[in-house]
Amino acid sequence: xxxxxxxxxxGRCVALTGAGISVASGIPDFRSSGGLWERFDxxxxxxxxxxxxxxxxxxxxxxxxxxxxxxxRPNDAHLAIxxxxxxxxxxxxxxxxxxxxxxxxxxxxxxxxHGNSVDIYCESCGRTFDREESIGFLSSTGAVRCSECGGNxxxxxxxxGEPIPPxxxxxxxxxxxxxxxxxxxxxxxxxxxxxxxxxEASAHGAAIIEVNPERTELxxxxxxxxxxxxxxxxxxxxxxxxxxxx
Ligand code: APR
Numbered sequence: 001x002x003x004x005x006x007x008x009x010x011g012r013c014v015a016l017t018g019a020g021i022s023v024a025s026g027i028p029d030f031r032s033s034g035g036l037w038e039r040f041d042x043x044x045x046x047x048x049x050x051x052x053x054x055x056x057x058x059x060x061x062x063x064x065x066x067x068x069x070x071x072x073r074p075n076d077a078h079l080a081i082x083x084x085x086x087x088x089x090x091x092x093x094x095x096x097x098x099x100x101x102x103x104x105x106x107x108x109x110x111x112x113x114h115g116n117s118v119d120i121y122c123e124s125c126g127r128t129f130d131r132e133e134s135i136g137f138l139s140s141t142g143a144v145r146c147s148e149c150g151g152n153x154x155x156x157x158x159x160x161g162e163p164i165p166p167x168x169x170x171x172x173x174x175x176x177x178x179x180x181x182x183x184x185x186x187x188x189x190x191x192x193x194x195x196x197x198x199x200e201a202s203a204h205g206a207a208i209i210e211v212n213p214e215r216t217e218l219x220x221x222x223x224x225x226x227x228x229x230x231x232x233x234x235x236x237x238x239x240x241x242x243x244x245x246x
Contacts, residue, residue, distance in 0.1 A: 120134045
């Protein structure tokens with residue numbers, strides 16, 4: 001933990017987070033035992049092809065996750081990350097998560113690499129929907145059609161086979177190439193191109209700090225591995241960082 005604090009204290013640290021950071025908020029991750037992909041086969045519910053051929057089915061996943069997200073609050077891990085940003089220890093947070101909990105915790109410079117479940121729009125006419133309408137969609141059934149043009153309505157999430165939003169991709173690669181360290185929290189690091197960001201950082205000389213109770217694809221490449229839950233580890237790390245200020 002001291003080594004991790006020393007690395008972050010050198011400055012220009014960027015956080016990369018995954019579903020594990022939201023587990024303590026009651027949102028299951030995807031690939032751990034009991035994860036979302038045990039309930040919903042991603043190839044049936046979360047691909048671009050599934051969306052084109054069976055939007056009703058994909059809306060089942062949107063409703064299950066959207067209902068979870070609306071009922072969830074940031075946990076200590078999100079709060080610690082927001083405090084690290086506020087105190088200048090980290091520059092930005094690139095998140096693979098679509099639950100909006102980093103922003104809810106007070107983080108400001110958040111890049112949503114896989115979009116988000118909050119911004120809902122019509123694919124045909126581009127009409128957007130406010131929070132009340134979006135919550136209303138969660139209690140209806142089947143695919144949602146635009147009342148103005150009849151087009152398919154969906155959240156701004158990136159399904160498998162869809163492109164990462166160009167602005168998010170470009171900014172994330174810029175941050176990875178320019179950081180001196182990357183704090184990688186709660187990701188199995190198996191889904192590209194997000195999983196390539198720590199490799200991009202490392203290729204430019206950055207140190208990699210991993211926070212995860214389990215071993216991952218990234219562990220053997222990490223400079224420091226903090227083997228534990230993010231909601232327990234991150235505030236301890238913040239305390240050590242503050243201790244370096246005196
Ligand atoms: N603290 C830290 N890490 C945790 C915690 C916790 N409390 N609980 C679980 N983890 C770890 C798990 O050990 C696992 O390594 O979080 C990781 C979650 O991995 P995944 O479920 O694969 O989630 P993620 O890496 O975010 O998935 C990436 O894949 O399915 C797509 O689009 C989806 O954004 C997602 C992407």
